[in-house]
Amino acid sequence: MYKNTWVPGAWFTLNTILALCPPIYWALDSSVEVAGLPMTLFYFLAVCLSISASIVYAYFFDRHNGEFES
Structure with a gap:
């Protein structure tokens, strides 16, 4: 499962x-909506979910590789 x-x-x-790159956020047009949300809000939610998912993935990756064994 964790080969890469x-x-x-x-x-x-x-x-x-x-x-951490504000130009990406600034380039988004507020008048465009994605799933009923303004594009800027959707961007922040998507980044937040991606960061949270990567932390959970890293936890399971380290656990699978025996990093937490004493």
């Missing part, structure tokens, strides 16, 4: 770029 060891690092890097 580069996935967590790449995912965290992508999350960092998406969360």
Whole structure:
């Protein structure tokens, strides 16, 4: 299941770029709606969910590789 060891690092890097680069947020048009939400709000929710999912993935990745064994 966890064969790609580069996935967590790449995912965290992508999350960092998406969360900390205001020009991406500024480029979004507020008049466009996605699922009934303004695009800017949808962007922040999507980034939040991606960050949360990557932390959970990293936890299970480390647990599977025996990082928590004493």
